[in-house]
Amino acid sequence: MENTVFEVPSITCGGCAASIKKALTPLSGIRKVDVDVLTKKVSVEYDPNLVNEFTIKQKVEQAGFSL
Secondary structure, eight states, X not given: OXXXXXXXXXXXXXXXXXXXXXXXXXXXXXXEEEEETTTTEEEXXXXXXXXXXXXXXXXXXXXXXXX
């Protein structure tokens, strides 16, 4: 498993956090998603054999958030 942290400046509330979790959780290989609204950071634990950082970032962007 790998863990990576992304800065997502467009996070403004708990609803944003829920939207990001909803977008990432179904991806194969995602084990854990934590969103910190105060620091505007998303921490993702994932299996690099099943999903990569590019795909994770792409899903966050598709959910409406800029990185």
